[in-house]
Amino acid sequence: MHLIVPILVCVLLPKAYSLKCFECTPGACTNKQIDCLNPGQCGNSWIISYAGDRKILDINTKSCAVSAGCLSSSMNFGITRTTIASKCCNTDLCNSQNVPEPTKGLPNGKTCFTCIGTDCMSTLSCLGDEDHCISTTVNTGGEKISMKGCASKTICTGDVSRALGSTMSTEMNCCEGNLCNNAQSIGLSLLILVTSMVSVTLFY
Structure with missing residues (x-):
């Protein structure tokens, strides 16, 4: 911190x-x-x-x-x-109360490709407001590691997308159709992504 x-x-x-x-x-x-x-x-x-x-x-x-x-x-x-x-x-000390806990959400009918280990032929049912498929490629220690799944539109557009990209040194692509994030065989790194999400939210 x-x-x-x-x-x-x-x-x-x-x-x-x-x-x-x-x-x-x-x-x-x-x-x-x-x-x-x-x-x-x-x-x-x-x-x-x-x-x-x-x-x-x-x-x-x-x-x-x-x-x-x-x-x-x-x-x-x-x-x-x-x-x-x-x-x-936007009023003095208006953030005294915590926001409600984020909910998991129900399946919304959208399906995207995801990875289990290095196998990215599996499919994932998106939940709640996850209305986009996402593919990310993180550059860590000179090695590119990719991930696939579902994401909300707010992750994929505007200032948040640009901030995530610069924080993770990543390529991040979103699309709207079912299974539009294709099914290449790639690796997976979750800790980097979670850490980057937290950093953007706290400090951006």
Whole structure:
């Protein structure tokens, strides 16, 4: 969490402040008050990652926010799924309450390819608002590792997509048709993706 200090310093360099927000970060949830840059917003986020039905990550945060961080979305690779629920507001200390826990959602009729090990011929039923198929290629240590699955539109477009791409040093492609993310045989790295999702949500 040490990364939040230089980021906040850069964001808050101007001397004119107009909005106070509660700040709560993992491991330091004291609900202290901070000043946000005009025209800033206050934000609350709840991020949960699952491996199967088991939670492997459960984080609540509060802080200043930008519009790109005010979203609800999920990214689903079959054996792991990350959900984000966020809410923003623009009055002093308006982010005092936690957002509701992200829900798993029901199958929505969309199907995408996914990977089990290096076999990417399997199919995955998308859940909730996962209305796109996704393919990502992460460059880690000079090795390209790819993943496939379902994602919400908010993951695939605009500032969030650009932030994820730069954070993961990745190529990320989304499409809307069933099984449109094809079925090449590729590898899988889940920890990198989950870590990157959390970093974007907390610090972007």
